[in-house]
Amino acid sequence: MDWLKELLKKLGIAETDVEKIDAEVRKELPMHFVPKSQYNELSEAKKKAEKDVTDRDKQITELGKTAGLSEELKKQIETLTNENKAAAEKHASELKEMQLSNAIKSALSGKVHDEDLVAGLVQKDKLIVNDDKVVGLDEQLKTLQETKAFLFKSDDNQQQQTPPGFRVGGGGNPNPPPATASLKDAIAAHFQK
16 A cells, blocks of 8 residues: 555655554455455446346336237247346356456556556466455466566565656765865866775
């Protein structure tokens, strides 16, 4: 939760206190809030279910209109039943795909340079969704990190990296020549080192 750390630093809170606050928030937050990926997943599933219900209501209304035609009705019921099964299977596969994508994106968040690229390298057909957990994802990510380490951000590099460019008041000459020295003396002193 880098955004929280940055916000606390802007407010002038000491680095050690920022780390303590961040640790406590990470511990308490999952107990009170639903992760964004899980919320989006459930929201999409709800929208899809509502659409399916309205489609099936229309089908039932159409069946009621043609109730007098028994043979035609049986064929239409069979056709609609098969279509509903296919739609349910498609919905289940879309839901699984969405769960896998969200799980992969949340696992990669902040750890890689390009989430979409690394997510494309994960073999989704080898992953299994158990309740809210994705089995096999950690192993694939470890393998990718070992074989294609350049895709992943290193922790040391992230923390110690300073932005390039001019820095006011920093990085100058640690041993400047005395202020009374002339330009000629300063140049000569520099080359004597």
